[in-house]
Amino acid sequence: MNKVVKNVYEAIDGIANNMTLMVGGFGLCGIPENSILALSKTEIKGLTCISNNAGVDDFGLGLLLKNKQISKMISSYVGENVEFERQLLSGELEVELNPQGTLAERIRAGGAGIPAFFVPAGYGTEVAEGKEVREFDGKMHLMETALKADFAIVKAWKGDTNGNLIYKYTANNFNEVMATAGKITIAEVEELVPAGELDPNCIHTPGIYVQRIFKGENYEKRIEQRTIKTQ
Amino acid sequence: MNKVVKNVYEAIDGIANNMTLMVGGFGLCGIPENSILALSKTEIKGLTCISNNAGVDDFGLGLLLKNKQISKMISSYVGENVEFERQLLSGELEVELNPQGTLAERIRAGGAGIPAFFVPAGYGTEVAEGKEVREFDGKMHLMETALKADFAIVKAWKGDTNGNLIYKYTANNFNEVMATAGKITIAEVEELVPAGELDPNCIHTPGIYVQRIFKGENYEKRIEQRTIKTQ
């Protein structure tokens, strides 16, 4: 059992045209920068990307959009990306918008072997179109289905050689849940330690979910809204 | 916002006849000993207890069974308790057995606002009786529904004054998930610290789920199967 791969290219090996990828992060926070950059240097096309957001024009998933490597996005909020809108309006890009909590839960369900479940979010809105509606306890709910991916790509703060992961602050976001729902899950981490060095009571992602792990490099960690205290 | 109560009696105040309680623990591991003992000294009767197990004859929920305070158990495994069997056969006690993972997921669903979901466990068995069956991806599933409780009673290792909890090793088990599904959640902890002393990246139960917290006393932590290495 050797999960540690040499570099990002070994990590993304096997990702191919028309596959479905989950990509962690919320906005630009906690995104797997190394893997996205490496993917942007390949010829892989036709990707379906499940990611809460679509990056900005020149960073994050925006890099793959610019190269027209993505044919479909499943997201909850995509408002920061001009190229995204252009491709959407021109019909080059398909987009499926999900309520953010429904998106997170669909991914959890994918990882947890639950093919479908009911939530109140979206009832009475266009999100409900085509979905089964059912009343429970006097409240209307939609049936939502699980999401899985060929590859889930996540970014963690610390990881060990068994694939156990710990995320930092709000850089966790969709990473932890996505790690459970990839047929193959790739984890890039800021710090890679031998098994046994992380507190076993404090593991966010147990290693069973991670098939490949590597230490990422040169994290830019770009900030979208640098907001500081006014004295 | 003062969640810290003086003692166990203040903690269980409001628990009344015929209520539904969730009680954490797996076997005798991680059970809320203080709260169970205090309940056993009250006259409260007719309780429905959701708990993976039913304790042993003279410890854990066995104490409430002996007093005939429990009228129904929702559990997955109850094989360690002779008095339990006697009451069940005599018709004094009703029992609903759930597959363990279904039980855990029903509780999670109760805490997470998901009224129903589909799982494969129990299809084709007596657990399926009366339940909706549906095929997803060629596999048969049962629809299971959420569980909630009037009070959830959990035991944690460390807690802070905001109600944040950390569990130790396998003493977590059903505690973390049950904490999310009580209208009122009571946490008894071995160590109670001021808010700010626990690592915010390592909180198992965020304080929002806990309404009352206190430092428990005299933990016996009885072991059911003391198994040691044979040299």
Added chain:
Amino acid sequence: MALDKNQIAQRIAQEINDGNYVNLGIGIPTLVANYIPSNVNVILQSENGLLGIGPFPTDENVDADLINAGKQTITYVKGAAFFDSSRSFAMIRGGHVDLTILGAFEVSEKGDIASWKVPGKMVKGMGGAMDLVSSAKNIIVAMQHTNKGQSKILKECTLPLTGVNCVKKIVTDIAVLEVTANGFKLLERAPGVSVEEIINSTEGKLIVEGEIPEMKLY
């Protein structure tokens, strides 16, 4: 005189009780945090995975790994907890957040809210708004009463909905309204704004009973 954004936030802050767990949406709702009295202990939830938002950081304390749902850099308070998005929305969907405050384009007299999409404008997405409005115990909307003279307090929403039958209270630049089974009940008016002006600015059914007090901003 109509309230400015900060005054709307100031008025909404009065709706928050000690011990509340509150989710503040982007825009005016975010400003509410500035007006919570120091003796009211409130824990702010950020749906990207934090319970216990603190003030904005100093320049030296900015951490790219610590942002709110509006993608702004923040800090966390003592006793905070971080978690992933599925657990964050489990918390929201499960009704554990006491109060959600968010903006809106339109609200209908049935409590429907439209807040995420304007046909013909750039598609942004609903983010967490649909989850929040379908699940919070109490939902207060912060919004402008009118847009270019057109009422946004309507009989029926005209824009794509975010949720139905969910808004409990609305604080606009000129009034505080409660959503009731019979229509919008006028609770308060902005200082210097007449009841007549509010009636004229409200397309949905407005219930005006007795003397309508002026909002107190403190």
Added chain:
Amino acid sequence: MALDKNQIAQRIAQEINDGNYVNLGIGIPTLVANYIPSNVNVILQSENGLLGIGPFPTDENVDADLINAGKQTITYVKGAAFFDSSRSFAMIRGGHVDLTILGAFEVSEKGDIASWKVPGKMVKGMGGAMDLVSSAKNIIVAMQHTNKGQSKILKECTLPLTGVNCVKKIVTDIAVLEVTANGFKLLERAPGVSVEEIINSTEGKLIVEGEIPEMKLY
């Protein structure tokens, strides 16, 4: 000669591959851990919330907060992770555990398993067995071939089922069987046990093709 419990465990250990995540049930399956070769790196899952079960503790290291699903005191290995029951079964139900090894009262030729309830005997409950058998990628049953001369390898189970159409392989005291679409395929026989004896002990349809090798126990 029929295998004893430890030999059944020993034979099953050969089914485990390097890097496997394995859930071992109570009884014979627990013994399998003793026979995993040291060059085969396996991580054992305990459904009460641990990935990385270690050996039983020394007397001084017993910790009441650290038990396996059989309620025995245990230790954990380096690189272990603890989690709650809902996450443990999310892991199981999601198919992340490579192999589940459990005991059974009966197995049918369709791969149905009965392992939790005997009418007339004390009710114990199914614990995690129904979740495990309905979700694991690979399920191996450790059991006695017969009980008081009666076959437990059946056309149809007679006892209440734990799961349907799920068992992949069976290791009994006298044989290794694979569950196929056409019935039980005899793969191996215990040392000194004849094919005829296995045929006579098997009520369900048994497929015997060619020479049936003896199990190798090492």
